[in-house]
Amino acid sequence: MRVKRASIYITLLLLAFTGAMVTSALWTYKLSMQAAMGNLKTAATNMAVNLDFTLNNLGLRRYYFQKLVSSGDWEAVAFLALYNRDGEVLLHSNINLIGLRMKDPHIQRVFATGIPLDHFMTLGTGEKVYVLDYPLHYHREGKLRTEVLRIALHTYPAMGVVRKARFQLTLSLAATGVLWILTFLLIFYIRRSVRMERQLAEKERLALLGEMAAILAHEIRNPIGSIKGFAQLLMEKKEDDSPEREFLQTMVEECIRLEKLVRDLLHYAREERLRLSTFLLKELVEECVKQSEGQREDIKLAIEISDNLTITSDRDKLKQILLNLIQNSQEAMKQEGTLTIRAHEKGDKIVLEIQDQGKGMTPEVRERIFQPFFTTKSQGTGLGMAIVKKLTEQLEGQIHVESSYGQGSVFRLILPKKVNPQ
Ligand SMILES: Nc1ncnc2c1ncn2[C@@H]1O[C@H](COP(=O)(O)OP(=O)(O)OP(=O)(O)O)[C@@H](O)[C@H]1O
Ligand SMILES: [Mg+2]
Missing domain, CATH: 3.30.565.10 (Histidine kinase-like ATPase, C-terminal domain)
Incomplete structure (x- = not known):
C-alpha cells in the first residue's frame, strides 16, 4: 500500500516536472520564433528603405538587382523584384523575368492599401522564403508613381535561433521520455520485489502455520474424536426428555466444530x-x-x-x-x-x-x-x-x-x- 502511494506521488511529481519542462521549452520556442520573424522583418525593411532611396536617385537600371543579389553583402536575399500596378515586372534579380506580367494577390493588396505586407512563399526549388512586399513612391518622367518592391529572404540564417530552440525542445522531450521510462522501470522493479518479499513472508508464515496445524491435528483430533464418541454413547443411554441429553448434544456439536476447524486449518496451511x-x-x-x-x-x-x-x-x-x-x-x-x-x-x-x-x-x-x-x-x-x-x-x-x-x-x-x- 505504501509502495502504491509512493508510486502515485512519484508519477504526479513526474507529471508536474514534465508539464514545467514542456511549457518552458514551448515558451522558448515561441519566443525564438517571434525573434526570428522580427529579425527577418527588420532586415527586409532596412533593405527596402535603402532600395527606395537608391531607386529614387538612380532610376531603373536593368542589371541593378542582379548585381546586388550576387554581391556578398546581400547573400540572405533569395530574389528582388519590382512590379508596377499592371503586374508587370519592371526589375528582377533574374533578368530573364523582366517584362513578364503576373497577377499576385499580395502585390495587389499592397497597391490597394499602401501598407507593406509580409508573408511566406515557396519557390520553384521547394524552398520556403520570407517575403516583404513594400510600396515605393517616386517621381519618374515627371509623375509620382507607386510601385511594389518584393524582397524575398532565405529564412535559413534567421531561423538558426528557432532551430536551436527546436533542438532544445526535442532534447527536453526526449530527456523527459527517458525519465518516464526509467521511473516506471524503477517503480515496476520496486513493486515486484516488494510483492515477492510479501509472497515469501506469506509462504514462511503458511509453512509455520502448517507445522502448527499438523501438531494440532495430531494432538487434538484423537481426543476430540474420543470425547465426541463418548458423548454420543452417553446420549444414546439417556432418555429422550432427559436434560443431560441436551448438554451432551451441545458437546457433540462443539466437537464437530473443533474437528472442522482443525480440518480447515490443515487445508489452509498445507502446501499440497x-x-x-x-x-x-x-x-x-x-x-x-x-x-x-x-x-x-x-x-x-x-x-x-x-x-x-x-x-x-x-x-x-x-x-x-x-x-x-x-x-x-x-x-x-x-x-x-x-x-x-x-x-x-x-x-x-x-x-x-x-x-x-x-x-x-x-x-x-x-x-x-x-x-x-x-x-x-x-x-x-x-x-x-x-x-x-x-x-x-x-x-x-x-x-x-x-x-x-x-x-x-x-x-x-x-x-x-x-x-x-x-
Ligand atoms: N455468498 C455469500 N454471500 C454473502 N456473504 C458471504 C458469501 N460468501 C462469503 N460471505 C461472507 O464471507 C465471510 C467469510 O466466509 P468464509 O467462507 O471464509 O467463512 P465462513 O463461511 O464464515 O466460515 P466457514 O466457511 O469456516 O464455515 C462469511 O462469514 C460471510 O460473511
Ligand atoms: Mg464458508
Missing part, C-alpha cells in the same frame, strides 16, 4: 502438490451439487454448463473450491431461491460463476472475505474463502466477487483451461 487430470467440468459440478443438495432442500441448484466443456486441472482442489462457495451461498440464502452455477469459455480460460440470491455483502464485508479467520457467522471458522483463494491461485486462476447488500452475490472464477504441470 497439484494432481492434474482432464475431466468434464459439468460432471464435477453435478457431483458437488449432489453433495450439497441435502443441506438445504428449499434451495434449487441450477447448472448452466455445456456437456462437453473439459478442463485440465486438479479435480479435488476445484471440488473443494466449489463446495466451499456453494456452502457459503446456501448459508447466505435465508429463504428459498436459486443458486446458479454457470461456465463459459473465454480464450484459453474458463469463466465459472456461482450466483446466489442470498443476503449479499456490504462493501466492508466484501473487502475482508478472503482474510483468514474473518467470519460473520457464530459457528464459522472464517477459513472457507481463504482456502478458496489459496487453491484458486494454486490452480493459476483468479477469483472476483460482485455483491451488494440485499442483492445476492456472484463469485467469478477465471481458471486456465489447462493448468501447467508444476
Whole structure:
C-alpha cells in the first residue's frame, strides 16, 4: 500500500516536472520564433528603405538587382523584384523575368492599401522564403508613381535561433521520455520485489502455520474424536426428555466444530502438490451439487454448463473450491431461491460463476472475505474463502466477487483451461 502511494506521488511529481519542462521549452520556442520573424522583418525593411532611396536617385537600371543579389553583402536575399500596378515586372534579380506580367494577390493588396505586407512563399526549388512586399513612391518622367518592391529572404540564417530552440525542445522531450521510462522501470522493479518479499513472508508464515496445524491435528483430533464418541454413547443411554441429553448434544456439536476447524486449518496451511487430470467440468459440478443438495432442500441448484466443456486441472482442489462457495451461498440464502452455477469459455480460460440470491455483502464485508479467520457467522471458522483463494491461485486462476447488500452475490472464477504441470 505504501509502495502504491509512493508510486502515485512519484508519477504526479513526474507529471508536474514534465508539464514545467514542456511549457518552458514551448515558451522558448515561441519566443525564438517571434525573434526570428522580427529579425527577418527588420532586415527586409532596412533593405527596402535603402532600395527606395537608391531607386529614387538612380532610376531603373536593368542589371541593378542582379548585381546586388550576387554581391556578398546581400547573400540572405533569395530574389528582388519590382512590379508596377499592371503586374508587370519592371526589375528582377533574374533578368530573364523582366517584362513578364503576373497577377499576385499580395502585390495587389499592397497597391490597394499602401501598407507593406509580409508573408511566406515557396519557390520553384521547394524552398520556403520570407517575403516583404513594400510600396515605393517616386517621381519618374515627371509623375509620382507607386510601385511594389518584393524582397524575398532565405529564412535559413534567421531561423538558426528557432532551430536551436527546436533542438532544445526535442532534447527536453526526449530527456523527459527517458525519465518516464526509467521511473516506471524503477517503480515496476520496486513493486515486484516488494510483492515477492510479501509472497515469501506469506509462504514462511503458511509453512509455520502448517507445522502448527499438523501438531494440532495430531494432538487434538484423537481426543476430540474420543470425547465426541463418548458423548454420543452417553446420549444414546439417556432418555429422550432427559436434560443431560441436551448438554451432551451441545458437546457433540462443539466437537464437530473443533474437528472442522482443525480440518480447515490443515487445508489452509498445507502446501499440497497439484494432481492434474482432464475431466468434464459439468460432471464435477453435478457431483458437488449432489453433495450439497441435502443441506438445504428449499434451495434449487441450477447448472448452466455445456456437456462437453473439459478442463485440465486438479479435480479435488476445484471440488473443494466449489463446495466451499456453494456452502457459503446456501448459508447466505435465508429463504428459498436459486443458486446458479454457470461456465463459459473465454480464450484459453474458463469463466465459472456461482450466483446466489442470498443476503449479499456490504462493501466492508466484501473487502475482508478472503482474510483468514474473518467470519460473520457464530459457528464459522472464517477459513472457507481463504482456502478458496489459496487453491484458486494454486490452480493459476483468479477469483472476483460482485455483491451488494440485499442483492445476492456472484463469485467469478477465471481458471486456465489447462493448468501447467508444476
Ligand atoms: N455468498 C455469500 N454471500 C454473502 N456473504 C458471504 C458469501 N460468501 C462469503 N460471505 C461472507 O464471507 C465471510 C467469510 O466466509 P468464509 O467462507 O471464509 O467463512 P465462513 O463461511 O464464515 O466460515 P466457514 O466457511 O469456516 O464455515 C462469511 O462469514 C460471510 O460473511
Ligand atoms: Mg464458508
